[in-house]
Amino acid sequence: MNSFDASTQVERSTDDPGVSTGSFDGSWQVGNGINGGVVLSTTARGLAAALGDDRHPDPLAITGTYLSASTAGPLTVTAEVARRGGSISSGTATLAQPDAAGALQTRAIVQGVFGDLSQLPDDSEVRRDPPQMPAPEDCLPATMAPPHITESAKYLNNLDLRFDPATVQWALGQPARRGMIQAWVRFPDGREPDPFALLFLVDCLPPVLADFGRFGWSPTLQLSAYIRARPAPGALLVRHETEHVSGGQFEEDVRIWDSEGTLVAQGRQLARTPRA
Amino acid sequence: MNSFDASTQVERSTDDPGVSTGSFDGSWQVGNGINGGVVLSTTARGLAAALGDDRHPDPLAITGTYLSASTAGPLTVTAEVARRGGSISSGTATLAQPDAAGALQTRAIVQGVFGDLSQLPDDSEVRRDPPQMPAPEDCLPATMAPPHITESAKYLNNLDLRFDPATVQWALGQPARRGMIQAWVRFPDGREPDPFALLFLVDCLPPVLADFGRFGWSPTLQLSAYIRARPAPGALLVRHETEHVSGGQFEEDVRIWDSEGTLVAQGRQLARTPRA
CATH class of the missing domain: 2.40.160.210 (Acyl-CoA thioesterase, double hotdog domain)
Known part of the structure; x- marks a missing residue:
């Protein structure tokens, strides 16, 4: 299984x-x-x-x-x-x-x-298009992440996770400080995504604070996931963003698009910044 | 009271x-x-x-x-x-x-x-600045809204609510179709905002679908509010946005800034579109 x-x-x-x-x-x-x-x-x-x-x-x-x-x-x-x-x-x-x-x-x-x-009307009146993203073969696999990441986030080994190189400069000690990380994600054994997997995948990338050069345990206070459509087979594009880090807390906004470019899930969490 | x-x-x-x-x-x-x-x-x-x-x-x-x-x-x-x-x-x-x-x-x-x-650290490491917004005296009070709005949303009469004119062209039959409505909001009797008022104010503007020329009852399935700071006295800048209307559902994202430009609350809800 x-x-x-x-x-x-x-x-x-x-x-x-x-x-x-x-x-x-x-x-x-x-x-x-x-x-x-x-x-x-x-x-x-x-x-x-x-x-x-x-x-x-x-x-x-x-x-x-x-x-x-x-x-x-x-x-x-x-x-x-x-x-x-x-x-x-x-x-x-x-x-x-x-x-x-x-x-x-x-x-x-x-x-x-x-x-x-499957009973929802098949309309899409308003949509934000998926972001620009290099092809999976031009992305950086999580297995190349520095040990302080993979050791504190063992679950990354359970995923075929390929980061957009432009959003993982923090792994080279040069955080872009835009508050955004995105990656292609799939299960390595070919298990295709479904709504219950999406409930996990809204929390599957490292905390977006890494893009500010901040690492460590960011405990979640509350996490919400909205599943908007059943995902098509194939890799998912997962994007984590934050725009407000203050008072020792930050929000993490997540969007997931499927292989056909359909927005299939939205996530948001309020988390605490790692202790200094 | x-x-x-x-x-x-x-x-x-x-x-x-x-x-x-x-x-x-x-x-x-x-x-x-x-x-x-x-x-x-x-x-x-x-x-x-x-x-x-x-x-x-x-x-x-x-x-x-x-x-x-x-x-x-x-x-x-x-x-x-x-x-x-x-x-x-x-x-x-x-x-x-x-x-x-x-x-x-x-x-x-x-x-x-x-x-x-009041016990959270008083830092603000990362922030999105408040949006551009005309002064309250250059905005349109909700009392000028067409009757089909104020009759189906009586609570608007309990607020001093002044819309950014650029975001209420729908009231003139010319929706901007950007998925955004923003307004200055305060209680007309001078009652200043506090965290419990913010829990209400993340749901205080008309549903953002109005900006697509769609009106009517949009029942909320789930609504989350994050209170990020105690608001300063004065009018609040409340912005509702959506970027995805599909399958008869839409998300509504809300940001609230206080009179000093501090982001004090974030809200998100999943709601159903009005029945056609």
């Missing part, structure tokens, strides 16, 4: 339809914990399982607030249905893990709206 | 510290319901009351998912504390109202992170 699916899959309890269990794989580690997008996607899968709604299989808007760093190992998602509607369903879910003493620690609280992307 | 404060204030139950009650004033009506920013701010006040945490008085990141349209009249906020930390506290809350038959209907579910904006 694909490593992302293995780490985000959950099994619904036969006793309680609101409860699902799973296990994080340590290969998704970044900084002190498991990648926040993996946490979001896993919790959303638990919420989808609780909704059990074939009419509304796709996450449309999912937000998570992070309470403590997730770790490799077992997890439980406890979900509550808020509303089953005609075109959308909504609910909340909590992801928890046992700590070293066996006490359950809440990692994230999530709220989400689910619908059916 | 200021009309916004009167409609968003809540009183904490003496029996259950997680429960607060209040009442929406009908003057905050827009389309089929009460303005979504007023709902967000009211629910956040109930969550803050449940946290009861003097160390973390300010909303930092608040997200609401909307389940049904709120109406004028009594409301109950039921909140649950998720975590009380050293620098932030978090929790969830639900706002409900009795329907005509007296059954409680959930209007919105909210999750929020609270902290102390």
Whole structure:
């Protein structure tokens, strides 16, 4: 099984339809914990399982607030249905893990709206075109990143991630200071993107502060993902941007376009800057 | 009492510290319901009351998912504390109202992170400057808006709202089609802005689709607000933008700058386009 699916899959309890269990794989580690997008996607899968709604299989808007760093190992998602509607369903879910003493620690609280992307009208009245981007073969693979990046972000090894060279000058000690990083991303085993993968991919690049020469653990306070369309097969263009770093906090805005140039996801998070 | 404060204030139950009650004033009506920013701010006040945490008085990141349209009249906020930390506290809350038959209907579910904006470092390392904007006296007051706007958005009468003339050509039947509306906003009675008012003000302008000549009720699926700084006294510059309208949905991005040019809030919502 694909490593992302293995780490985000959950099994619904036969006793309680609101409860699902799973296990994080340590290969998704970044900084002190498991990648926040993996946490979001896993919790959303638990919420989808609780909704059990074939009419509304796709996450449309999912937000998570992070309470403590997730770790490799077992997890439980406890979900509550808020509303089953005609075109959308909504609910909340909590992801928890046992700590070293066996006490359950809440990692994230999530709220989400689910619908059916294939039922949305196939219009695109207004759109921002995908950015200019060199072809994947002219981009820099994450495996060439300096060790202080790949060691603190092991999950990068789970992806075929190729950076736009113009946006990774920070890796050479010459940050461009524009607040933007973009890359082509796909799973190396050919697993094609889908809406639950997009919930992770809105958090898949290094924190955009790297473009200002600042590295280290940037804990997310809250992360929202809007899934706008089902992605076509192939590599995705993922762009992280920030325009405001102040008070020890920054917003990270993410756009993802699929191989056909369709905007398929938007993400935004409020995070703390790394401690100096 | 200021009309916004009167409609968003809540009183904490003496029996259950997680429960607060209040009442929406009908003057905050827009389309089929009460303005979504007023709902967000009211629910956040109930969550803050449940946290009861003097160390973390300010909303930092608040997200609401909307389940049904709120109406004028009594409301109950039921909140649950998720975590009380050293620098932030978090929790969830639900706002409900009795329907005509007296059954409680959930209007919105909210999750929020609270902290102390005055304790954040006073740095601003990276910032986007406020946009160019004519002086308030050279802008167009909302009271000059055509009746089909002010009748479907009564709450505009509660604000001193002055549109940048270049962004309200839609009111003259000539939409600029740039996906942007901006205005100076303040409370007409001199009530100065604060973080809870900002939770409302990220939803205070007409839906940005008006700039494409599309009017009508645009129900919000999910709305997030990040409060970045305490606003200085005076009028706020509020800008709504969209760059992607597709599949019957659009995102609305909001930035708010205070009278000193500080970015004080960011908002984003996923909403549905009005039915044709």
